Every structure is written in structure tokens, then in C-alpha cells.
Amino acid sequence: MNLPSTYLWDIENPKGYANAMGRYKTRRELAFLLAHVSEARQRVMDAGGGSGRFAMPLAERGHDVTVVDISQDALRLLHRRKHPRVSTRCADFLRQTFDNQFDVVIAIESIPSFTSVTLEDLFAKIHSVLRPGGRFVFTALNSRSWRHALHTLRGRKCVRYNVAGPTDYQTALRKAGFELLSMDGLMWMPFAVTSNSRLVPLFESIERALHLNRWLGQSPWLLVAAQRSSIE
Template identity: 35%
Template sequence: MADRLRTRGSVRTAVVWRGVRSILAELASETGREQLDVLDAGGGTGGFSVPLAELGHRVTVVDASPDSLAALERRAADAGVTERVRSVQGDAASLLDVVTGSSFDLVLLHSVLEVVDDPAAALAGVSATLRPRGAVSVVAANRLAAVLHRAASGRFDEALHALRDPHGRYSPTDPAPRRFVLSELEALLAAADLATVTAHGSRVFADLVPGGSLDADPSAVEALVALEIEASEVPAFRDVATQLHVIARRR
């Protein structure tokens, strides 16, 4: 973890990792199992799944992109955890086509709800893959941050479009079909029988810090991580963070 804390990338994922580590500890304590079964839906190249396998968990990554899965397999091999990482090409919106229902302790759904055709159907599928009292970690783009960041970079038309658009798109051709506010995410989760346990803001400040300022002062990274973690729990900061991170449990 010390190495991870030295890079800008680590600042961007610090809040999410903290939440994921916390729910893993909770699940391990409740189940009495140190090795948990994790599904990373839309897991891409393994930024989360490979470190989780390094911690000893069994991870299944479902992703639509064969290129991403190939990169994941290389990353898992480099880390020496191939036997704990299973890669499956499939659609996060129809997980039960490719994995067994009620078989995972934790499902990660990070930066995927924005792009699936039907977020409610995708979350219903996620819920069905969880063991009773299993947990889901959802990271999704925050609509209010999109408005703020566009305005701060002088793209006022796009900021206004994102503010007015029910899905928070910058324009009708925005490649991200939707962004969320927290109440929408929680309602979607509840409809899939998933009760919110924690809701944090990820990247409250990380994307506002000028490039280079962190490289010049390594101790600044740790200070920024500490600031991000504390601010992530303050509702006013959470509500303008770049991403929302919600952990929910299957009822």
C-alpha cells in the first residue's frame, strides 16, 4: 500500500480502496473465511482485481472487451496470481449468463453503471450473483461534479447542458450516456434489494490539483490522501466529488 500512496493514481482510488478493504474485513469476520469470492463486473485491465487477488481473494472479472481481459491476464501473470484470477468475456448487464447466481461475497461495479444500457437491470443481475448478505461496491460518475469541472475549465455550454440534462451528459453526443446523483444511485440499489451501508465522495480534490504539484513534493500525496479520506465523508464535499462510492448489502 505504501507504494500505491506515492502516485496521483493512488490518490484517485484511495477512498474507494479504503471502503473496499473495510467491507472485505467485515465480510471475512462475518463469514469466518479469509479468502472471499469477488466478482469484478466491467473490471477492465484488473486495477482492482489483481491487487485483491494479491491479498489472497479469488476474483472473477467479467468484461465486454477481449483486449482488456488480455491485459488483465498479463497483469495477473506479472503479479503471480493467475490461479486466483478468472477472466470471462461477458456483459455486466446479464451476469447470470456467465457466472453462477448467489456465489459471490462481494461484487465490484466500478465505472460501469454509466455505460450499461439499463442500470436497473444490471443491478438486479449483480444482486442475484451475491450470496445472502453479500456486498456490492458501486463507483459512479457524479453529475454535479461534471457540471463543476466543466464550468471550471471554461466549457460553460457543456456545464449548462450537464446541469439541465436528466442524465448529466455534456452534450447529446457525450460518450458517457449518464451520470448520477447519490439519491438516484441509492434508489437503484434499493430496487435491486441492496441496502446502502456507506456513501462516500471519491476525488473531491484530486482532479482539481494542478499537474506536477504532487510530483514535486512526495509528502503532498500522503497529505492529499488524508484530506480526500476525511472530506469523502462530509456531505457537502461528497456531493461534488468526481465519483460517488456506495457500498450496499444484499437484504
């Protein structure tokens, strides 16, 4: 697809996810997502879903996906991908109300973008759009990890909003009415997020061989699946 867009976080943009790091993250994130989304047709909301990096593969598997994103550019790209099972809403997710309750809400790499609410309020909002028993799958930055510490040491501007440690995410989920299903680690790589280094696959195999994904306390990113209680 020809991309005359200013939207960065696209699967075909070399400065977004079309690079070695982006492919590694997309592989891991999609595998985690598919492990926690039922194969039966689901109504999925993709909060901060961008140009459809996950809406498209979910729609291709038969799910109905509503992408809510604040960026018109992102949704323009998604419209060009034309999938009948994908609908879009260009809006601030936090200010929107939704008629239907969803089976699944996903928020991949978008949690730190929701800057005007606390983690607890964000999770409560997500809880309110899910049907009882519905699932919430998201990725989040880990404020306790070596990578976060390194960025802080180097004086880099760190994302400050809704970045917490694994137990803080668990606590916020519980307070919002979720039960944690699983948590996994991601991105044990000494490369920039958009790096195209040939060494990425090597580090990926080291991560896998040493089961670094299970070391949640230090894992730079976290993959999280939770469930809204089915009895209220």
C-alpha cells in the same frame, strides 16, 4: 511489465492510472473496498474489472476473483499478471449468466460504461448474481457535483449514462433489493483524471483535513457499499 496494449485503463499506463491522480484514486478506492470486503476468503465478481487493478490486490489477499470485461486487450494484460485466484470472462456483463452466486460484486469506475440499461436494471442484475447477504461495492459519478456542473458549463462531453445524484443511487439500490451500508466522497481535485500534477498530494491532504469526502451532495465521485438482504 512491457505494455504494447491499446487498453488505456491499466495501473501501469501513464495515460490510465499510472499518474498522480490515478494513484490517489486507486489508494482511496482500494481502502474503501477492503473496508467492506470480509477478510475471510470470498468469491468476488469484478464487473468491468479491466486489467485487474482491484482483482490483483483482492486475489493477493486470498479471495477468488472472476473478472468480467468486454475488452480482450484488458484481459490479455491481466492474463500476463498470472494469478491462480483470478479467472476471467471476456463478455458483456449485462448479457452473461452466471452459475455460481458471488459473495461480493465490485464495479469500480465501470458503472457509466454500462450504457444499455437503467441504473435500476443494472442493480437488479448485480443483485441476481449475489448470494443473500452478499455485498456490492461500486464507485459512481455524481451528476449533482460542482465538477459535473463545470464540465457541462465548459460544453465538455459528459458521461450521460447511469450518472445520478447520491439519493438517486440510494433509491435505485433500495428498489433492486439492497440496503445501503455506506457512501463516501472522492476526487475533490481541480485536475484532469490522468493528471500527474505535483499538487495532487496537497489537494488530497486538503480533502482529508476538511473532510470533503463527507460532503456527498457535491462530491465528484461516490464510493458506495450495499448489501443484498439475507432474508428473501
